[in-house]
Amino acid sequence: MSFCPECSAEYTSDVLICADCQVELEPERLPEDTVEYIDWEVIQEIPNEFVGNLIKGVLEGEGIDAVVHPHEISALGGIRLESEWGELLVQSDQVQDAKSIIEDHLASLPDDALENSDADPEAT
Numbered sequence: 001m002s003f004c005p006e007c008s009a010e011y012t013s014d015v016l017i018c019a020d021c022q023v024e025l026e027p028e029r030l031p032e033d034t035v036e037y038i039d040w041e042v043i044q045e046i047p048n049e050f051v052g053n054l055i056k057g058v059l060e061g062e063g064i065d066a067v068v069h070p071h072e073i074s075a076l077g078g079i080r081l082e083s084e085w086g087e088l089l090v091q092s093d094q095v096q097d098a099k100s101i102i103e104d105h106l107a108s109l110p111d112d113a114l115e116n117s118d119a120d121p122e123a124t
């Protein structure tokens with residue numbers, strides 16, 4: 001199956017152009033919950049949600065898609081280790097770019113920004 005990036009109409013794989021939009025079809029998009037980590041690589045462990053979203057925002061500002069992936073809470077019996085809140089993933093072909101952007105960005109953060117064990121990620 002292929003689908004149209006404009007109108008999301010589905011076509012059989014032998015159709016190349018959307019009849020409605022005249023745009024090139026793309027391969028079928030996988031369902032949201034199975035697509036995620038196939039071509040994605042973990043590039044950064046993140047200590048809390050705030051830092052994860054911060055780095056994600058920086059990467060997206062540079063045109064790199066990033067995913068913040070919290071570790072499964074259940075695996076830890078409901079206890080979330082603060083030093084291992086989750087991880088940040090980018091697509092495989094953007095790993096190098098993302099890493100250098102993060103390095104540049106982290107260099108500009110205060111030293112304790114990534115090791116603030118007093119931070120409560122649930123606090124709003």
Ligand SMILES: [Zn+2]
Nearest residue numbers: 004007018021
């Ligand atoms: Zn279309």
